[in-house]
Amino acid sequence: MKYFILLTDGLADEPITKLNNATPLEAASTPYMDLIASAGHYSMLSPTPKGCTGGSEVGNLTILGYDPRVHLTGRSPIEAAAIGIDMAEDDVALRCNFITLSNEADYSQKRILDYSAGEITTQEAGVLIDALNNAFANEKLDYHLGLSYRHCLILHHEGVNMTLTPPHNALGERVENISPKGDASNILYSMMEKSYDILSNHPINLARIEKGLNPANSVWFWGQGRPMTLPSFKEKYGISGGVITAVDLVRGIAKCAQMNIYSVEGATGTIHTNFDGKAAKAIDAFKNGEELVYLHIEAPDECSHQLDVHSKILSAECADSKLLRPVLDYLVGCGEDYAILIASDHPTLSQSGKHSSADVAYAMYFGKAGVYPTSSTVINFCEATATQNSNGKAADGLKLMESFIKGKYI
Numbered sequence: 001m002k003y004f005i006l007l008t009d010g011l012a013d014e015p016i017t018k019l020n021n022a023t024p025l026e027a028a029s030t031p032y033m034d035l036i037a038s039a040g041h042y043s044m045l046s047p048t049p050k051g052c053t054g055g056s057e058v059g060n061l062t063i064l065g066y067d068p069r070v071h072l073t074g075r076s077p078i079e080a081a082a083i084g085i086d087m088a089e090d091d092v093a094l095r096c097n098f099i100t101l102s103n104e105a106d107y108s109q110k111r112i113l114d115y116s117a118g119e120i121t122t123q124e125a126g127v128l129i130d131a132l133n134n135a136f137a138n139e140k141l142d143y144h145l146g147l148s149y150r151h152c153l154i155l156h157h158e159g160v161n162m163t164l165t166p167p168h169n170a171l172g173e174r175v176e177n178i179s180p181k182g183d184a185s186n187i188l189y190s191m192m193e194k195s196y197d198i199l200s201n202h203p204i205n206l207a208r209i210e211k212g213l214n215p216a217n218s219v220w221f222w223g224q225g226r227p228m229t230l231p232s233f234k235e236k237y238g239i240s241g242g243v244i245t246a247v248d249l250v251r252g253i254a255k256c257a258q259m260n261i262y263s264v265e266g267a268t269g270t271i272h273t274n275f276d277g278k279a280a281k282a283i284d285a286f287k288n289g290e291e292l293v294y295l296h297i298e299a300p301d302e303c304s305h306q307l308d309v310h311s312k313i314l315s316a317e318c319a320d321s322k323l324l325r326p327v328l329d330y331l332v333g334c335g336e337d338y339a340i341l342i343a344s345d346h347p348t349l350s351q352s353g354k355h356s357s358a359d360v361a362y363a364m365y366f367g368k369a370g371v372y373p374t375s376s377t378v379i380n381f382c383e384a385t386a387t388q389n390s391n392g393k394a395a396d397g398l399k400l401m402e403s404f405i406k407g408k409y410i
């Protein structure tokens with residue numbers, strides 16, 4: 001038996017006026033998702049357990065069957081696991097974004113212009129991370145390179161009670177209104193302030209400005225936490241699992257769950273990602289004996305944060321034709337029974353750019369070896385049809401994986 005999960009990060013959304021009140025998923029042409037839903041089962045799902053806030057760490061943990069209320073210690077410890085940082089129990093990991101601030105003289109009066117510093121490249125970021133370690137690293141703290149604008153600061157033997165603001169939820173905000181509060185807030189603020197002097201005159205940024213790109217002229221901290229531990233996926237479900245993703249967050253969850261992690265050249269987490277390479281890697285993993293493949297696609301979430309509805313629709317269509325179709329073709333012909341699950345980890349609203357804790361549409365299909373899915377009627381798989389089919393009751397996200405592996409619809 002082979003299990004394939006297509007996790008379309010942040011694809012779920014609300015009806016959009018300029019799409020005639022359709023959602024991006026509804027407006028997108030996704031014939032293979034429609035077929036899987038029509039031939040199998042589709043409904044609404046709650047990927048955000050009660051008491052949690054919708055987001056990738058909560059949604060991906062939940063869909064993998066790990067209760068975030070038990071295991072989640074913060075976003076950055078997950079990314080630290082992905083980077084391969086060994087944390088002591090009383091260490092704190094903090095997400096360190098490179099951001100773009102406006103240029104008022106007083107640091108506290110500056111505003112957040114861009115939470116991703118124009119999606120700076122990892123190569124450029126590496127030079128800047130070295131500059132930060134030269135200036136700040138000591139026995140109490142050190143910076144670690146992640147991907148693009150997403151990096152990690154480790155504070156050793158430090159308290160974790162801090163109030164920090166995710167920059168993508170604070171575009172246009174003045175620093176003074178959202179500066180760090182609580183444990184280590186003085187250290188963090190003084191590093192933020194000094195980072196502006198170090199970074200804004202750095203050759204990397206002068207070159208970016210020259211090219212008309214946003215400079216990474218400040219660090220910004222959020223998502224703090226202690227190290228995360230998870231029971232292994234194999235122990236939990238009795239089968240091996242592999243994960244394909246471009247983002248450290250999902251790679252970190254996979255690492256903590258001791259799943260196999262597959263990297264794909266050119267996987268960027270944006271609409272320009274290597275869709276074909278990701279599909280080929282999934283098929284390879286199955287050919288090499290992997291029983292379950294969790295293929296995570298970040299592009300819909302990233303397009304939503306950029307308020308780019310058109311690219312979000314395109315990301316759904318690419319996920320359908322460049323990921324689902326080739327993997328489905330392989331599974332039908334692989335000689336084993338197979339199962340397919342399509343879900344989002346949370347909605348990301350492409351009108352506001354913000355995450356939501358609302359329910360999402362999902363589809364599940366169990367196929368026999370050699371049999372291609374068919375259905376006399378094919379629905380348009382989306383939030384509207386899934387809501388209709390749910391009879392007002394969304395499935396519990398925490399029960400999804402167990403049910404999927406047992407071959408049962410929920």
Ligand SMILES: [Zn+2]
Pocket residue numbers: 009010055056057059301345346
């Ligand atoms: Zn997400």
